[in-house]
Amino acid sequence: MVRIGITLGDPAGIGYEITAKSLTKYRDKRKFTLIGNHDHFFNVLRILNIREDEFDGIKFIDIPGGRIEFGKVQEEAGRISYESVRKGIELALKGDIDTLVTAPINKESWQRAGSRFIDHTTMLQVLTDSRDVGTVFEVRKLRIIFLTKHLSLIDACRQVKKENVKKGIRMADQALKMLGIENGRIAVAALNPHGGEGGLFGREEIDEILPAIEEMKEEFNVQGPFPADSVFHQASLGYFDIVLSLYHDQGHIAAKTYDFKRTISLNIGLPFLRTTVDHGTAFDIAGKGIADETSMLESIRKAIKYSKVYRENYKKYIKV
Incomplete structure (x- = not known):
C-alpha cells in the first residue's frame, strides 16, 4: 500500500477544505496521513457537513495552535503551515510516508512566522539536501x-x-x-x-x-x-x-x-515525490465551503500513480 502524506497548508486558506473534499472520494483512508491542525480540520468538516466518522482510520499528525480566522494573513497560520511542511519532510525522509502532497501556503504568513524559506520548493530542496530540483x-x-x-x-x-x-x-x-x-x-x-x-x-x-x-x-x-x-x-x-x-x-x-x-x-529530484495543486490559498473564498477540489484530487491521484516508480528510479538515476 502506497503511503501518502498530505500537509494541509495555510489554515486561513482553502487547503483544509479541498483536502477534506478530495478524501471523501476514497473509502479506505488508511493510506493517508494528514499533517496540520487537528481542531481546525474538524471545524472545516462541520462547515462542509462532512461526518467525522468518514475519516475513521486516517492518521493525523497534529500541529497544535491557536484560533485561526479565515481569509487573513496571520503569523499563527504561517507557523502551523510551516511546521506542517517541516513534519511532512521529516516523515518522508524517515520512510514513514512514500510521497508528499502539499496544500497551498501563504508566503507572507511564512515570513511573519519567521520562516527562512520563501516557499515549499526551496524548503524541500534545502532540508533534503537535494542538488537539482x-x-x-x-x-x-x-x-x-x-x-x-x-x-x-x-x-x-x-x-x-x-x-x-x-x-x-x-x-x-x-x-x-x-x-x-x-x-x-x-x-x-x-x-x-x-x-x-x-x-x-x-x-x-x-x-x-x-x-x-x-x-x-x-x-x-x-x-x-x-x-x-x-x-x-x-x-x-x-x-x-x-x-x-x-x-x-x-x-x-x-x-x-x-x-x-x-x-x-x-x-x-527530491528523494521522494512531491505533488501539489497549481493554485494558491484563495483567501477570498476560504471558510465558505465553495472551493473546487479538482486540483488537489488530481495531486493525490498522481501521487498514488507515480509514488512507487519514482522511488525506484530515484535510486537508479539520482541517488549516488
Whole structure:
C-alpha cells in the first residue's frame, strides 16, 4: 500500500477544505496521513457537513495552535503551515510516508512566522539536501518543465543560453525517467514569436537554443525549437512527452488555459515525490465551503500513480 502524506497548508486558506473534499472520494483512508491542525480540520468538516466518522482510520499528525480566522494573513497560520511542511519532510525522509502532497501556503504568513524559506520548493530542496530540483506541470497528456522560474521576463530571457538549455534538456529527460518514461520525446519551446523567423525577431533560437538541441540529440530524443503558440498544443495531443518552457508564464499560461482545474505540479529530484495543486490559498473564498477540489484530487491521484516508480528510479538515476 502506497503511503501518502498530505500537509494541509495555510489554515486561513482553502487547503483544509479541498483536502477534506478530495478524501471523501476514497473509502479506505488508511493510506493517508494528514499533517496540520487537528481542531481546525474538524471545524472545516462541520462547515462542509462532512461526518467525522468518514475519516475513521486516517492518521493525523497534529500541529497544535491557536484560533485561526479565515481569509487573513496571520503569523499563527504561517507557523502551523510551516511546521506542517517541516513534519511532512521529516516523515518522508524517515520512510514513514512514500510521497508528499502539499496544500497551498501563504508566503507572507511564512515570513511573519519567521520562516527562512520563501516557499515549499526551496524548503524541500534545502532540508533534503537535494542538488537539482525541477518543477514539472502535468495536466492530462501535457507535461511542462521550466528552464527558469520566478524571474522578471527580461532576466528570464537573459538565462536563455546554450549551456542552460542543455541543462534543461537533461532535467526534462530525468523527469520523464523518474516518472517511468524511458527515451521520452522532448520538445523545446522557442523564445521569440514564430521561433524568431530566421533572426528577424531575435537571434536566441539561432545562437543559443538550436545549437544546444543539436549537441544533445546524440544522447536525448529532443526536437525544436518550436514556436510556443503551437508546441504545447502538440504535446497535449501526445506528440511529445514533455515540453521545455523557457520562462514562467510561457508554460503556466499553456497549462492553465488548457485545463486550469486539473493542472498540478510535481517536484523532480527530491528523494521522494512531491505533488501539489497549481493554485494558491484563495483567501477570498476560504471558510465558505465553495472551493473546487479538482486540483488537489488530481495531486493525490498522481501521487498514488507515480509514488512507487519514482522511488525506484530515484535510486537508479539520482541517488549516488
